Amino acid sequence: MKKFIGADREQRMLMPYDLGDWLPEHHLARFVVDVVDKLDMKRVYIQYKGVGSTAYDPRMLLSLLFYGYSTGVFSSRKIESSTYDSVAFRFVAGNHHPDHDTISEFRKRFLGQIKGWFKEILLIGKELGLVKLGNIYIDGSKVQANASRHKAMSYEYIQKLEKQLEEEIEKLLDLAASKDESEKALELDIPKELMLRKDRLSKIQEAKKVVEQRASERYQKEKEQYDAKIEQRKQENEKTGKKPRGKEPKAPINQPNDKDQYNFTDPQSRIMKTSRGFDQCYNGQAAVNDDMVIVGAYSNSHANDKQEFIPAIESIPEELSGDISTVVADTGYFSENNIVDCEQKNISPIISTSREKHNSFLDNYLTQNTETTQSISPVEKMRQKLKSEEGKEIYKKRKQTVEPVFGVIKEILGFRRFSLRGEAETDAEWSLVCSAYNLKRFFRMQMA
8 A cells, every 4th residue: 555645734843943944055045144144234223213113123124125036026015925935035034024014115215225235245246256357248128117108198299288288278267257157057067177187287297397308408418429520520621631421410409309208107217119119118237247247237217228338337336347358238339439438447348330140250250351450440440359359259258148147137037127116216126136136146156
């Protein structure tokens, strides 16, 4: 007769249990707790007054957040639930069960500290011999905002709706002032309808001001770039006596485009192009080393990556940035200014000047030595560097380092949408995501 080991769910424990016995010796939860114990929490503890009900230890709450994000649990409600259902979460929480409001409030309250903890975790990784620089690979990915694109409105429609509301308000005021007895028979609450339209008009006009302010800021940047290009063409004309090649730059216009958007749920997010079409997003940036460790990270509402190359380098902590030799990025980051600015930092840039064609090995091989290096522009030098054996060897590693990092964050961890709203808040949450990713990466590297 076959025998089986059954589940005796009525078995009582006569001796106190040790939570540590329920987890394997080498477990991510243990590693997260150990690292958080080494973080500087003085600025956090000083904010607790010590009055009222006893608060949960901030280290425990931070460990819960880091472990949750590193295992794909981002919701404070799911983290609370996991402290009951998961042995690992029970271990991190010390068999306590902080409610979701406590976890959420802690995350919001100490958002400003997260970037500092991101840096500290990197430095701890460096002490453990897990963080080495040299070649750095930069890329960005659009992450969905906590807002629907259907709550966005174009500048063209804002103007149309503003005019419509103003006309309706005027009609209602005329109707209220009318002494015609027939008007009184209308089943219409004029004060209520007026209040609704005035409230909506106020929000529409506020949105209009924001879009116009953004357009003005964009114009200032475009005007500076336009003036620089015109000056460069002028100098080239004076030097060679010939008209510069290419079309003359088009002067920017100081007014919003009809398609400029404003989102009423999260006004600081933007409509961006993603692999799934257009959506309400923020742009998450990451600088990654050869070991797929994120050494620099931030997010913002800029849809274009071209202006993010230098900020991505500067997001790397100063304690590490001196060890950078080469920075690699795809064609979305390419500009002559980025090349020059990077070289001024004594860092060698490798930025693709155009999209790489499939099956282009033979063409690249035949043309790699056809150009001279005398008196050529920084752009032409970059093209030659990309065709060199060394340049090609470094650039091809970009697809093996930074792109898989975003794949892990989005596909393995499942982080595709921010929980928070606002540019500063989502920037901090992106640092939280990248910190959690690094903790998991360090743990895997130690176990290898």
